[in-house]
Amino acid sequence: MKLLIKYILVLFLLLNVSVSSNAQSKKELEYKKKQLAKEIQLTDKLLKETASDKKESLTQLRTLSKQIRIRDELISTIGKEVKSLSSEIEATNKEMAVLEKDINKMKEDYARLLQVTYRNSNAYHRLMFIFASDDFNQAFRRLRYLKEYNEERKKQAEEIIKKQSTLERKKEDLLLAKKEQESLLSDKKKEQSTIANNKVTEQRIYNKLKKNEKKLKADLAAKKSATKKLDSAIAAIIKKELEAAKKRAREAGKKNVSGNEALAMGTEAKSLSASFELNMGKLPWPVPSGIVSGRYGTHPHPVLKNITINNNGIDINTPKGSRARSIFDGEVTSVVNIPGANKAVIIRHGSYLTVYANLTDVTVTRGQKIKLKESIGMVANDIDNNKAELHFEIWKGTEKQNPSKWLAGNP
Incomplete structure (x- = not known):
């Protein structure tokens, strides 16, 4: 029973x-x-x-x-x-x-x-x-x-x-x-x-x-040129910051530390890096709304045969008039002019960097502390293609990251 x-x-x-x-x-x-x-x-x-x-x-x-x-x-x-x-x-x-x-x-x-x-x-x-x-x-x-x-x-x-x-x-x-x-x-x-x-x-x-392959190839060449300039600017900023971080480490009596370790030194930087990492896959989008129009990594061109596109981040097509925003608390490392890509804002989050390119009306300055979702500038409107597109990247020291793995909703 x-x-x-x-x-x-x-x-x-x-x-x-x-x-x-x-x-x-x-x-x-x-x-x-x-x-x-x-x-x-x-x-x-x-x-x-x-x-x-x-x-x-x-x-x-x-x-x-x-x-x-x-x-x-x-x-x-x-x-x-x-x-x-x-x-x-x-x-x-x-x-x-x-x-x-x-x-x-x-x-x-x-x-x-x-x-x-x-x-x-x-x-x-x-x-x-x-x-x-x-x-x-x-x-x-x-x-x-x-x-x-x-x-x-x-x-x-x-x-x-x-x-x-x-x-x-x-x-x-x-x-x-x-x-x-x-x-x-x-x-x-x-x-x-x-x-x-x-x-x-x-x-x-x-x-x-x-x-109209001729125009597509010309547009692609122009974009590659702007991307190369952005990459050079980012590389220069990272190199400068790594050198400064290593110098601070040596002055603190710490030798033979890697660049990423040096960047994360200090209580605030360590805390910010750890907090950023804990939010992987949960970070807000760098614009209030949009769709990914260019994926991370190398992939074929949607029209031109035998031509590949290499993207260090993602491109986000967003409604006209949209403003870019910081995806996390941090400090503005640099605001740079990129010929062919308007302005780019780079924000540090401990040992991590986020890059927001193709901006106009930038409202932040170098050294400024910034909060989560704080507005940093307007996404530029491409008159020729009648679109507003933000280019967004994430770096950990000198290592590129796939933004899709970090942002909420896996774009």
Whole structure:
């Protein structure tokens, strides 16, 4: 008997965990769907900005490709929601079948009770049943039996009503789930239709850009030149800071320390470095909203064949008028002019550096202490391509970091 009770308890717990897990999964899917919808809304806004000059651009192609990927992910999420609802509908149908079976059985039992009650409904018969007892104790037991019999009849009637009420609620839940499923399938169909149209537009833009390879190559050369100047400026700043940090280390009696160790020396620098590292994958974006238009590392050019692009950071396409902001507490190390890339702000966070390039209207100065999300300047607007794009990098001493691994949401 004890083993049976334990088995029932374990089964009950497993069922509850399963239900809780499904409910949580549904909430996660709903949240993800909302986030993807926001991203689609943002890409729509960016596409309208780039399309307003009636010229096809590489930014337009990248933004549209990004939106197609987001819509694909949204379709996948909707598919998971539909699957989850199908399981929910199946489970509800099974519960309803069990409930209906229970109700029918209870009705049969109740009908038999009513028949017995009807046969013994005469008060005279009930009294005779009691008076026919052999002694007082038997009469008392018979009286108690009649009382319990009546109570059981009422209890069964209440239980039938309760079960029927539960069945009605389950029917309502089933109806709602089916309506939600129909709505999701309709949304999925709309998204698939939109993606098909987007892919046609994407191919059209690609074909037009392909015809103008000369301009694309010129733009790429100009960007490479600006990137080289930025890299040189960053390298010079890092070298200067490493030399200064090593000098401070020697003066403090510490020899043979690496550059990164020297940069992290001091209580404040150590604390800031450790805090920065602890926030890996949770740091805010360097702009309030945007999409990654250029990924970290080496990857093929989206249009030009046999040409690769090397990126020391990430490029973020953001709505016009957006302001760049510091992703963490720190100190402004440098504000430099980069020909072809406007201004760049470099902020130190202990042994880490963050770089914000292609800025105008810079509002910070060298040596200034800066707080998390504090505005540092406006992202420059590229009139030719009708876009605002921030170039962002993270360094640890002389080591380049992939910003996508550090920023929240894994852009």
